[in-house]
Amino acid sequence: MKADYLTYRKATSVSVLGLILQIAQTLALVIYGVLNRDLATLSGAIIVGFGVPVWLGLAIVFDQHRRERIEALEAEALAQAPGSSSSVFEGGDEFRAAGRRLAGLYKFFLPGLSLLVGAGLVTFGIVRFMAIREHMLEDHLTIGDPNGWAIALGLTLGVVGFIFARFVSGMAKQPAWANLRGGAAYAVASSLIGVALAVSHFVDYAGPDTLRQYLPIGLTVAMVIMGAEVFLNFVLDLYRPRRPGENPRPAFDSRILAFIAAPDRIAQSISEAINYQLGFDVSSSWFYQLVSRRLGTLVLVALVVVWGLSSFTVVQPDQRALVLRWGAATRVLDPGLNVKLPWPIERVEVAEYSRKLPDKPREILGYTTTGIRRLDLGSPPPANPEAAILWTNDHVGEEVFQIVQPSRLDSGTVERTGQSGVALVAAEIPMLYSISDVKLYDEFAPPEMRDDLLAAVARRQIMELLSRRSVDDIIGGDRVALNEEIRKAVQAGVDRLNPDESGKGRGAGIEVLFVGITNAHPNKEVAHSFERVVQADRKREAKLESARKDEIEILTKVVGSTELAREISTEIQALEKMMTDKSPADAVKDQELKVQALLERAGGSAAALIATAKAERWTRHMGERGRASRYRGQIVAYEASPLVFQAGEYFDALRAAMSGARVYVVSDQVPDLRVQTNLEDVDTGVSTFTPKTDSPSDY
Numbered sequence: 001m002k003a004d005y006l007t008y009r010k011a012t013s014v015s016v017l018g019l020i021l022q023i024a025q026t027l028a029l030v031i032y033g034v035l036n037r038d039l040a041t042l043s044g045a046i047i048v049g050f051g052v053p054v055w056l057g058l059a060i061v062f063d064q065h066r067r068e069r070i071e072a073l074e075a076e077a078l079a080q081a082p083g084s085s086s087s088v089f090e091g092g093d094e095f096r097a098a099g100r101r102l103a104g105l106y107k108f109f110l111p112g113l114s115l116l117v118g119a120g121l122v123t124f125g126i127v128r129f130m131a132i133r134e135h136m137l138e139d140h141l142t143i144g145d146p147n148g149w150a151i152a153l154g155l156t157l158g159v160v161g162f163i164f165a166r167f168v169s170g171m172a173k174q175p176a177w178a179n180l181r182g183g184a185a186y187a188v189a190s191s192l193i194g195v196a197l198a199v200s201h202f203v204d205y206a207g208p209d210t211l212r213q214y215l216p217i218g219l220t221v222a223m224v225i226m227g228a229e230v231f232l233n234f235v236l237d238l239y240r241p242r243r244p245g246e247n248p249r250p251a252f253d254s255r256i257l258a259f260i261a262a263p264d265r266i267a268q269s270i271s272e273a274i275n276y277q278l279g280f281d282v283s284s285s286w287f288y289q290l291v292s293r294r295l296g297t298l299v300l301v302a303l304v305v306v307w308g309l310s311s312f313t314v315v316q317p318d319q320r321a322l323v324l325r326w327g328a329a330t331r332v333l334d335p336g337l338n339v340k341l342p343w344p345i346e347r348v349e350v351a352e353y354s355r356k357l358p359d360k361p362r363e364i365l366g367y368t369t370t371g372i373r374r375l376d377l378g379s380p381p382p383a384n385p386e387a388a389i390l391w392t393n394d395h396v397g398e399e400v401f402q403i404v405q406p407s408r409l410d411s412g413t414v415e416r417t418g419q420s421g422v423a424l425v426a427a428e429i430p431m432l433y434s435i436s437d438v439k440l441y442d443e444f445a446p447p448e449m450r451d452d453l454l455a456a457v458a459r460r461q462i463m464e465l466l467s468r469r470s471v472d473d474i475i476g477g478d479r480v481a482l483n484e485e486i487r488k489a490v491q492a493g494v495d496r497l498n499p500d501e502s503g504k505g506r507g508a509g510i511e512v513l514f515v516g517i518t519n520a521h522p523n524k525e526v527a528h529s530f531e532r533v534v535q536a537d538r539k540r541e542a543k544l545e546s547a548r549k550d551e552i553e554i555l556t557k558v559v560g561s562t563e564l565a566r567e568i569s570t571e572i573q574a575l576e577k578m579m580t581d582k583s584p585a586d587a588v589k590d591q592e593l594k595v596q597a598l599l600e601r602a603g604g605s606a607a608a609l610i611a612t613a614k615a616e617r618w619t620r621h622m623g624e625r626g627r628a629s630r631y632r633g634q635i636v637a638y639e640a641s642p643l644v645f646q647a648g649e650y651f652d653a654l655r656a657a658m659s660g661a662r663v664y665v666v667s668d669q670v671p672d673l674r675v676q677t678n679l680e681d682v683d684t685g686v687s688t689f690t691p692k693t694d695s696p697s698d699y
Contacts, residue, residue: 005069008062011177014168015059018183021164022051025157025190032153039132040200040212041150043219044193046124047226050117051186054252057113058183064102071098106248111234114251118230125223132216150201157194161187169258182250185257189226193219205344229254310343315350320438322349332438372513375455377462378402378429379519399426401523403463405470407533423471427520431458431490432513440509444498454494454508458515461493462486474520483516490515558606559599568598 026049033041075096165187172180196219200212234251314337315321321333325346333340333348340346379399401424433454435441445453465486466474473482491512496505555565575591599606638645666673 005066005073007174007176008065008069011062011171011180012059012066014171014180015055015062015183018164018168018187019052019055019059021160022048022055022186022190025161025194026052028153028157029193032149036147036150038150039216040219041197043128043132043216043223044197046128047121047193047219047223048186048190050121051183051190053113053117054186055183057110057250058179061102061105061110061179064098064105067098068096068102071096110248110250114230114234117252118227118234121223121227121230123227125220125227128223129217129220132220147201151198154194154196154198154201158191158198161189161191161194165191179247179250179253181258182253185252185254188257189254226254226257229256307342311340313338313340313348315348319350320435322438322442323347324349329439329442372432372434375431375433375451375458376429377431377455377458377515378427378517381428381430401426402466402474404466404474405468407471424523425471425474425520426523427474428518429462429486429515430518431455431515433510434513435509436511437507437509440498440507442509444508450508453497454510457493457497458490461489462515465489471522474517475522479517483514486517487512487515560607564598564601568595571595571598 026045029041029045029048032038033045165184168180168184168187171177172184196215200215203209203211230251233249233253233255237248237251313321313333315333315335319335321338322329323331323333323340323346325341330346338348340348404423404425406423431454441450444450469477469482494510494512495507497508498506500506552562555562559565559568571591572595575588575595578588578591599610634645664675
């Protein structure tokens with residue numbers, strides 16, 4: 001193609017058309033992004049907007065080419081005119097103003113414009129990336145619902161941008177229009193952004209919104225990559241050798257986007273590479289020609305097969321899935337291979353849920369349908385489970401107190417003051433539940449509100465139940481029975497959720513597995529008072545145990561066993577009652593014999609005491625009986641011979657009186673009787689080896 005002014009005028013017209021299209025696309029994206037607060041659309045508008053100065057620069061350069069060609073034609077006409085040798089314009093390059101301006105545009109304007117575009121892309125990309133990332137980390141990023149206008153806008157941009165890019169890239173195959181490749185790159189960038197916008201919203205309609213969530217980040221990364229490529233092209237162009245008369249390629253001409261704008265070049269390059277590697281012309285074979293002719297049919301068949309495969313879905317063992325027909329839930333799929341109508345008639349939503357941890361808002365805790373889930377309805381569990389948990393130290397973050405009745409030990413104070421009062425107890429109340437009906441669980445509340453709603457209902461039921469219990473029941477009562485009562489109350493409250501048209505609750509589709517108090521303690525300020533009460537209770541229990549020990553020891557020692565002792569005690573009490581009530585003598589006697597028999601049957605000190613008493617009684621009885629018999633014999637002896645009996649008794653009494661006494665026999669004729677006694681003890685020591693004898697000399 002001859003590079004005349006008409007050629008460059010055509011290129012200028014196309015550049016102006018590209019400028020108009022680029023401005024229109026930018027405004028459309030900006031208006032939609034501002035109205036719908038769509039971060040992805042606004043990021044795409046920035047990329048498309050940087051194509052405006054590119055097309056403007058190309059229009060200026062090609063217009064200057066047109067002017068330079070007109071100037072060259074005029075100079076050539078003057079050179080061929082008669083008398084041109086004496087013209088003042090002969091050989092005057094200083095008079096070629098358009099040529100000098102064109103050289104300046106290639107030397108300064110296009111490199112400066114390239115650096116400006118590259119710096120803008122990198123700067124805006126980094127700023128947008130940091131802002132969007134901060135919103136995502138702080139959970140302030142909202143993407144809203146999928147929008148049909150976004151799909152329409154994206155498809156329009158994709159079709160118009162791709163057609164125009166293909167048209168421009170076809171023109172750029174001519175050397176005179178080679179620089180149009182830079183504009184074609186930004187035209188295809190607009191097309192790609194439109195397709196990405198439409199696909200993300202369409203996927204959000206059909207399934208998850210993951211693509212829409214991460215599309216803003218992807219566009220900012222693409223913005224930085226495009227800017228970095230501009231700087232890389234600028235540096236490489238400084239060292240690239242050029243043929244004489246060749247115009248330099250601007251740095252904003254993206255090589256990556258150029259391949260997308262001209263995919264036939266990619267196919268041609270791949271074909272040439274295959275031919276070179278295999279050693280023969282593959283592209284001329286019948287198979288290659290058949291595939292190239294029937295490529296559209298093969299792609300269509302592949303799409304139909306892929307669309308038919310959407311009728312099959314696999315549900316994992318730990319999942320349950322909802323089948324949505326045109327958006328309405330129809331049935332629940334169990335684990336395994338399931339068949340449904342093809343997309344988009346029916347689509348499957350796997351019921352996998354997640355919630356944010358209260359102490360770690362940036363972390364997401366995932367749940368499967370069949371998993372057991374936990375909600376903390378009271379104080380959170382201890383941060384360090386290995387540390388000692390005491391009432392008097394801080395072992396959790398922010399404690400949640402339950403309002404309960406005061407202790408029963410304060411009933412006297414309540415009666416005196418006339419005030420009922422309340423008590424506060426900090427309790428850990430975990431709730432474990434599982435999903436029993438996926439459909440009801442999805443219907444009763446939005447995903448981000450389910451846990452909060454369940455926690456609110458459960459706390460209301462727990463507060464109502466615990467407000468009727470005393471602090472003694474919470475801290476030291478029957479915890480198992482109380483937890484079961486709490487679970488039933490919470491399950492009843494949950495079953496009243498999700499009402500139908502008649503107002504009757506259908507339930508939330510969950511089964512409460514456990515709700516209970518796992519740890520409870522009073523406020524830290526009053527913990528010492530509670531500990532004193534507990535200590536008093538422990539001392540009381542210790543004294544009771546000591547008394548029971550003494551009871552067992554004494555009763556066992558007395559009667560041999562505690563059971564028999566209690567039986568004997570019961571019979572003795574019955575005997576005392578009969579004696580108090582003045583029952584008949586025979587009945588009292590029989591009761592006494594019964595008690596006596598029990599005492600005799602029992603072992604221990606009581607039986608021994610009774611046996612000793614019986615022995616002493618028989619000893620005394622027989623002794624008295626012997627004395628009575630001896631007395632009767634003395635009477636018979638006296639009656640036989642009174643004088644002899646009296647003499648015998650006299651001498652017996654005298655012998656008994658003089659037994660062990662010293663007797664001195666003297667004459668009654670001694671006028672002055674004196675008795676001298678030597679009381680000196682000759683044996684002052686103790687002789688161990690001298691036997692003691694009872695001889696008369698000892699006296």
